[in-house]
Amino acid sequence: MPHELPAPAAEMRVDGTTVSLPVVQDSAGNRAVDIRSLYKTARVLTYDPGFGNTVSCRSAISLVDGDKGLLLYRGYPIETLTEHCTFVEVAYLLIHGQLPSHAESEKFSELLNRHSMIHEDMRTFFRRYPEHAHPMAVLSAMVVSLSSFYPEVENIEEDIDIAATRLLSKLRTIAAFSYKKSIGEPVIQPSYKLSYCANFLNMMFAAPVTNYRIDPALIRAMNQLFILHADHGQNCSTSTVRLVGSAGANLYASICAGICALWGPLHGGANQEVVEMLETIFREGGHVDQVIARAKDRKKPQRLMGFGHRIYKTYDPRAAIAKKICREIFDRIGRQDPLMDIALELEAKALADPYFQERQLYPNVDFYTGISYRALGFPTNMYTVLFAIGRLPGWIAQWQELRRDPDQRIGRPQQLYTGPMETHFVPIEKRA
Numbered sequence: 001m002p003h004e005l006p007a008p009a010a011e012m013r014v015d016g017t018t019v020s021l022p023v024v025q026d027s028a029g030n031r032a033v034d035i036r037s038l039y040k041t042a043r044v045l046t047y048d049p050g051f052g053n054t055v056s057c058r059s060a061i062s063l064v065d066g067d068k069g070l071l072l073y074r075g076y077p078i079e080t081l082t083e084h085c086t087f088v089e090v091a092y093l094l095i096h097g098q099l100p101s102h103a104e105s106e107k108f109s110e111l112l113n114r115h116s117m118i119h120e121d122m123r124t125f126f127r128r129y130p131e132h133a134h135p136m137a138v139l140s141a142m143v144v145s146l147s148s149f150y151p152e153v154e155n156i157e158e159d160i161d162i163a164a165t166r167l168l169s170k171l172r173t174i175a176a177f178s179y180k181k182s183i184g185e186p187v188i189q190p191s192y193k194l195s196y197c198a199n200f201l202n203m204m205f206a207a208p209v210t211n212y213r214i215d216p217a218l219i220r221a222m223n224q225l226f227i228l229h230a231d232h233g234q235n236c237s238t239s240t241v242r243l244v245g246s247a248g249a250n251l252y253a254s255i256c257a258g259i260c261a262l263w264g265p266l267h268g269g270a271n272q273e274v275v276e277m278l279e280t281i282f283r284e285g286g287h288v289d290q291v292i293a294r295a296k297d298r299k300k301p302q303r304l305m306g307f308g309h310r311i312y313k314t315y316d317p318r319a320a321i322a323k324k325i326c327r328e329i330f331d332r333i334g335r336q337d338p339l340m341d342i343a344l345e346l347e348a349k350a351l352a353d354p355y356f357q358e359r360q361l362y363p364n365v366d367f368y369t370g371i372s373y374r375a376l377g378f379p380t381n382m383y384t385v386l387f388a389i390g391r392l393p394g395w396i397a398q399w400q401e402l403r404r405d406p407d408q409r410i411g412r413p414q415q416l417y418t419g420p421m422e423t424h425f426v427p428i429e430k431r432a
């Protein structure tokens with residue numbers, strides 16, 4: 001738990017008056033000046049667009065150390081969890097704070113099975129979307145619709161397992177159904193006999209006419225990819241879930257908002273953008289240098305997608321694991337992807353370039369995950385949906401933590417008003 005250092009630990013001079021502010025410290029040793037009293041005592045606000053220097057909450061769920069390239073979920077390094085756990089175990093860990101016992105794991109899996117179907121009336125929604133609807137649009141709308149089918153969501157704090165398994169299980173089913181709808185194939189129902197990730201791959205890729213066999217190595221890869229995304233501090237979508245939740249909005253509404261934030265190309269939408277960028281390079285003859293030059297040109301809007309991170313100023317540990325997963329998938333399926341060679345060349349050239357070095361820009365999680373999804377057979381527009389499924393346990397855990405935190409108030413940032421202070425009113429009939 002954060003604790004206060006001997007006060008007064010920080011002093012600020014405003015208009016000649018010295019204001020004393022307490023300093024709090026977290027378990028990783030990060031310190032923060034607690035400015036909550038600043039406006040009351042000194043009538044001054046703090047300005048921080050993008051909240052890069054602002055702590056919005058206390059959280060015990062995950063730690064991102066951007067200097068060391070370290071990611072912990074409830075104290076466990078991401079490397080340990082991807083190596084030894086299933087995604088379902090990690091989801092339990094994030095939501096409950098500890099890994100499940102055998103009995104707890106069985107109960108959680110049983111609940112996941114029980115809640116895997118979607119209401120027949122909801123299934124009709126899929127028919128109404130245009131054929132080329134982006135699956136993220138469908139996913140977000142379906143998730144918020146769940147609140148009308150399961151209104152008891154208001155009381156879920158009493159049984160988080162039911163709410164969590166319902167969402168985890170149904171999100172996966174909705175994702176697979178929306179894909180099947182987009183390719184005009186009949187949906188495959190979830191099976192009680194299959195694990196979470198096996199079920200998902202089966203719902204995605206099995207079809208009446210194919211003989212789809214679920215390879216255990218690919219199920220493991222799917223688990224690992226989901227685990228990589230399961231939580232990541234107060235990132236944009238998680239902060240969105242918390243902001244919406246802070247108004248008292250229900251879990252489904254809050255998570256729908258998180259899905260929409262994740263869709264952005266600077267956030268989870270980057271995995272789709274990375275593969276589209278690599279495809280363009282491939283189509284145009286493999287000229288990596290042009291893409292790097294364009295990303296460095298401040299007059300052009302393009303960035304090197306899958307590179308850079310607000311917190312990591314060294315290699316993103318998730319990118320290193322994703323790169324390894326990519327290689328393992330290729331070995332398993334016995335096929336290479338020319339996009340992987342382009343990605344490796346792009347990475348090597350960018351890391352050797354002073355522009356990227358000076359700004360400490362390294363590959364992030366999205367750089368290699370898209371290539372892994374491609375190798376598993378997912379179409380490009382499903383990549384961000386996969387990120388959303390992976391991030392779901394983190395969103396649920398953060399929403400729950402917010403609800404239990406006595407310090408939390410409705411999220412409500414301040415602004416610096418730049419509009420006019422007095423505008424002369426002209427009646428409509430006299431306006432030009």
Ligand code: CMC
Nearest residue numbers: 266267268270295303304305306307308309310359364365
């Ligand atoms: N390509 C080229 N230049 C970049 C890039 C990039 N990918 N990322 C940052 N920069 C430059 C930026 O132009 C700025 O330069 P200068 O100091 O000359 O103005 C400097 O680096 C700092 O960038 P910033 O925009 O202030 O950094 P930020 O912390 O606000 O943005 C980011 C972080 C992830 C949005 C950004 O690095 C980016 O746009 N990356 C590409 C999109 C991407 O891969 N997003 C996935 C992020 S990881 C998964 C997730 O959490 O969603």
